[in-house]
Every structure is written in structure tokens, then in C-alpha cells.
Amino acid sequence: MKQVIKQHYEAGDDRRRQIASAARKLIAEKGFEGLRTREIADAVGINVATMHYHVPNKEALIVLIAESLGEELEADRAAMRRDGPPLELFEAELENYGQRLQKRPETMKVFSELMQRAGRDETIRRIMTPFADQWHNRFTEIFEQGIKTGDFRPGLNPVAAASITMGAAIHHRHKPKQEFAALKSELVNAFRKH
């Protein structure tokens, strides 16, 4: 079903991927509360019943979306370089985030909607927290190493610094791109050794 000749047929997981993608687009536009099964189906170009064939109900849909987002973030993470001076790694991490913001703004909007909902929805929380945690851990790690190498201030609290960084990054999500450079260099100054 997946091979060359017959590929005009969107079978199995492809449909689920299409659905996830359409749903994400809609969430980015109208938020979680504006998400309608019918609209997703329309966007994919299938019947609502067909949609329910692939994704049985709204809860499963949300899980699918969260997973789909998770995979993407994971792929991004896997692609990051992990060696070099901590300060550079820190900047690279921010740079990467900034680019994601520009190239796929949808991703961050959906991420933020899911995190918002995670506060109330156990299922989503279970799927999403690992991703938030991984990100946080990554920064913590960088700070810890950087303190040793002397890249970052001695006495810096790596956990708190990681939180500040993430907060700044997320809070910046809606802002114009130009400001991001200023934010980045200010974060660097905030933590590096003077």
C-alpha cells in the first residue's frame, strides 16, 4: 500500500497523519476550543465518519495531536548538536527555537495550547510534560556544564536559569521576530560570566 505504484491511495497511518496535520492547523487558527471534528474532516477532504474510522473520538484525536507534536519536537531535538562550549550550545538552542518560531509558528501555537490544556487534562498532561521536561533538562544540563567550564556565572542556579530561559522563550512566541535577537543576547548576558 505504501509503495510507488499504488501511492495515490492514502492508506492507514497516512490518513492519521493528514488528520493530525489538519487538526494542528485548525488549533493554531482557532484554538482548542474552536476545534471541530467536521472541520478537520473537511480539511482532509474526507467524511466525518471516515475520520472517526481512523480516530475514534475526540480524546483520541487530542492524543494523536499531542503525539504528532511530540514527534516533531523530538526530531528537532535529535537534530541538535550536543557538543561544543556550553555557551555556544545555549545560543544554538535559542537560535534553533527562534527559527522554529519563524518557520513553523503553528507548532509553537499548538504547543502552547496543549500546555494550557494540560493544566486541566490529565491525558494531555501525561503526554506533554515529558517534552517540556526534556527541554528544561536540556537547558539545566547546559548551565551545569557551563558553570564548570567557566562559561556561565559561578553560583548560577541551573534550574532557575532554565526556567527563566524557557519562560522568556515561550512568552516571546507571539512577538515580532526582530526582537528575538535582543532577547537572546540579553539572556546570554544574564547568565554568562562577566
Place this chain on the structure above:
Amino acid sequence: MKQVIKQHYEAGDDRRRQIASAARKLIAEKGFEGLRTREIADAVGINVATMHYHVPNKEALIVLIAESLGEELEADRAAMRRDGPPLELFEAELENYGQRLQKRPETMKVFSELMQRAGRDETIRRIMTPFADQWHNRFTEIFEQGIKTGDFRPGLNPVAAASITMGAAIHHRHKPKQEFAALKSELVNAFRKH
């Protein structure tokens, strides 16, 4: 209908205040997407139709909520001291925020729900941005003065620093209270002159 005696107290704007208050409680519990006119009316102890007499539709309700929140934030702001060494003002500002988080967590939840929605809803954005801006300006101002007095690093970008501070504060909203102290001192270290 039940307490005959009090009935004349609760006319006009009092009702609107009750409605706003009930709505805020519900938003804090279930988020915007879980807000139901009927539940608000029930919480106030009136009929849905009566509710619509006071607040004609959901848009007006949202405006009411935003205004109510705005008034509260404004009152908070007005109560803040505005003189003294910038570093102290900065700490006082954060301290005040931390206490608000503990005493009225509902307020911050609603604020965050409204800001989320502001991204999509023009009306809300118009009401909310001033409040976010005022807060941002306040920090910017403190940083500007602090740079002059030597409390904060020379070369500090006041605007970026204000953004980082706000991001950190908002991002911390759900976290346990104990961590807040660490965050606060880390923020101070991030910006003050070493």
C-alpha cells in the same frame, strides 16, 4: 427569589459584578472553553434569561470579565510603592506578584486564559494588551532607572530584560511556591551589577 430581604441590594451593577466574579471562578476551574452561561447563572443563583438581561451575550461577558480583571490588576498596581532604589522596587514587584500567585491564584489563571485567547480575539486583545503593556512598561522603567543609579548592569537592554522577567513570572504560574524564591533571586542576579 429566595432571600426576599436582600433582593433590593443586588440590582444593576452588583449583579454584573456577581456575574463577573462567578465567571472568573469558573474560568479558573475549567478554562475558557469550559465556560457555560448556564453554570454562571447557577453560580450566581439566577436564571439564564436574567443573566442575559444583564449581560446580553458571550462577547459582552468576556469583555466584562476582562474589565473586572483589569480593575483588579489596576488596583494592585496603584497600591505598589513607586519610590526607593530600583533594585528594591524590582524585588518588591516580583514579591508582590508571588504573593498574588498564592493568595489569588484564580486571578492569574484567568489572566493567562485571557491572554491566550487574546491571540485570536481582537476584542479581548484590545482590552488586555494595555494591562500587559503597563506591566511591561513598569519593569522597563525600573530597569532604566536602575541602570542610571548603578543598581543594574550597564548595557542592560531594559525592554528585553522586562520581557524576560515577565516571561519567567508567567511561566512560573503553575509551579510550587517554594521555587519562586530561587527564581526571584536568580532574576535579580541576572540583571544587577556584579
Place this chain on the structure above:
Amino acid sequence: MKQVIKQHYEAGDDRRRQIASAARKLIAEKGFEGLRTREIADAVGINVATMHYHVPNKEALIVLIAESLGEELEADRAAMRRDGPPLELFEAELENYGQRLQKRPETMKVFSELMQRAGRDETIRRIMTPFADQWHNRFTEIFEQGIKTGDFRPGLNPVAAASITMGAAIHHRHKPKQEFAALKSELVNAFRKH
């Protein structure tokens, strides 16, 4: 809507009565499995949402129907004479049933549909069994007294006889009326003293 002065408003329980009545008619026609909320609403001449205002969901609707039927059967029972020779009472009971079958065939159809469903549905069982039991007890009682008075065979098992009578009566529900007389006299012969 029907009468002259103020009664044109079908308020409160009247609506529930109308709904119960329409639902019973529909069950008699198409059985339980063919019962549709929309059709009931249409039959009453109201919107589906209005129907749900009065009867929140299908389970409540079924309870309403069962109760409505129960009330009717109860009224019937209350109207029956309870004194006189047991044999006469027995015949009167059957006669009354036969007339109900002719005048309100719907009632018995609905009763039988409800009893069928009672086998699977706990809620219905709880409402309906009392009525079946009362009827059964009534016959048992008549037989017990009749044995003493010598109207019925000595050695007759009153409980088994009651079951036979009810089985015969219910089983006859769809049959042509004329046959009922034969059935009745055969039942009398089956149990009376020879």
C-alpha cells in the same frame, strides 16, 4: 394553545404528560427500538431541545414512560371492586383486562415492550416489576380466598395458577377479541371446583 382564556399555555407537567403520551403511542407503533426523540418532539409539536428541557435524556424518558404506564395501571387497579365471591372477582379481573385490551390496546403493547426491556435494563426492571408483581399477587390472593370458600379446586397452587392466568392473558394480547371469551371461560374451568 387549545382553550379559550389562559390555558393556551401548556406548562410544566402538562408537557411531560404530553411527551409521555406521544412516546407511548410511538412505542406501540414501532417498538422501543424505533423510538426517536425527534419524533416524540414532532408529535408533541415542540422542538427537540424543548423536549430535552423537560426530559433531560433518553433514560429519563424511559423512566417517565414507565411511570406514566404505572400510574394508569394503578388507577385501573384502584377502580376494581375487591369484594364478592372469589370466582366472580376472578372473572371480573379478566373481563377488565379484556376490555382494556380492546379500548386501549396501546397500553398493553407498551407494557409488553417495557417488560421485554426490563429483562436487560435494571432501571426499567425496578419500575416495572412492582406492577407485574401486584397483578400476580392480586390473582394469588383471589385463588387463596377462593380455595377457602370452595369456589376453586382444593389443592390448587395459587401461585402457579396466577402465573398461568397472567401468561395466558399476556400471550393473548395480539389475538382477535372474540377468542378472548373462550379463553376466559377455559381459565375459569381450569381452576374452579368441578
Place this chain on the structure above:
Amino acid sequence: MKQVIKQHYEAGDDRRRQIASAARKLIAEKGFEGLRTREIADAVGINVATMHYHVPNKEALIVLIAESLGEELEADRAAMRRDGPPLELFEAELENYGQRLQKRPETMKVFSELMQRAGRDETIRRIMTPFADQWHNRFTEIFEQGIKTGDFRPGLNPVAAASITMGAAIHHRHKPKQEFAALKSELVNAFRKH
């Protein structure tokens, strides 16, 4: 698809038999109204589409079920002894019914569901009435002969007596087994010569 070896066994009518059997089991559990094509297919271990290949639609399915039930009842009937004193035949007939009730309660539940539906559904009525009639005729016949031999009361109405017997039997379907003996002997006493 999974057990390659057996695949050629289960062609044609075997499939139909499997489907009928699965459907009957499901009807016994959840009633007619709870019968779902998908569940039948699942129970048989085939795809819904495959099911529709063998049994084109729900009407055909019901016919199939009725026929399958009919065959079973017919086999039962054929196995019954048809000679001996009428009173004994009568008791044997009841005894056989009682045993069927215990050994294959499913059969009687399905029979009763089908008879209920026969009241509304012409197709089912056409298939089922013969079976009900045959049973009824069998009792009538036994009574007619028994009157001649003196086993049963002179003046007994064979048709009405047959109806009473069947009503009692069917009505007893859900009741505990122990009571059946009492019912049986009471029926015997009701019709035999004293």
C-alpha cells in the same frame, strides 16, 4: 485471514451458519435493538464487508436468524415421540420445553424477541407464525385426542387450552427452574379429568 489452513472449510453456507449463530447469541444478550452488524462480524471473526457479502442487509439477516431458529425448533419437534397416552404426551411436551429452557435459554430468548418484533414486522411474522402455529396445533391435537381417550376433561376447549399452555410456558421463560415443576403439574391438573 489468520488461520490459513481452515480457510477453505468455512465457505458458503458455513459462514451463514456462523453468522446466524453469532447473531443469535448477541440477540439473547442485548436484544434485537442492541444487535449491531459489526459485532456479529467481530464475533465470527470476519470483516463487516465480508458479512454483507454473505448476508446482504439487516432484513436478510433477520430472516436468516428466524430460519435458523426455525430449523432448531423443527428438529426438536421431529425428535419428540408422538404416540402414547395424550396425558403423557402433554407432560412430555412440557418437560421437553422445560429442558430446552435450561439447556439452551438463548433459544427461547431469541424466539421471544422475534415474536415481539413479529407484531410489527411483516417479514418476521411470515417466518415465525408457522412455528408458533405448529406448536399450538400440537397442543390442540393432544387435547383433542385426550378428550376422546378420557385423559382430559370432556368439554375442554382444545384451542383455548393450547393457548393457555403456551402463554404459561412463554411467560415462565425468565423464571427460576424450580418453579417450572409446579407450573407443569398445575397445568396438568387444569385440564385433566378429575
Place this chain on the structure above:
DNA sequence: AATGAATGAGAGTTCATTCAT
């Protein structure tokens, strides 16, 4: 200012059935 009742529009979900392979 308040209410019970009503409503239209739509939401998610289910189901028998069909299509392409």
C-alpha cells in the same frame, strides 16, 4: 428585574451499507 419555556444551529458519535482492490 426576573422567570420558565422554547428554539436553531450545531456538536460528537454511531451505524448499515458500499466501493475499490
Place this chain on the structure above:
DNA sequence: AATGAATGAACTCTCATTCAT
């Protein structure tokens, strides 16, 4: 003979809003 995927039609239920009083 069998399948995965697709579909239209329907169903129950919900919700913001309105109407008559």
C-alpha cells in the same frame, strides 16, 4: 471470498440566545 476504507443519514444531546409573561 475477503478486506480496509469510505460514506450518508441519522441520532442524542448541548448551548447561547430569545420570547411571553
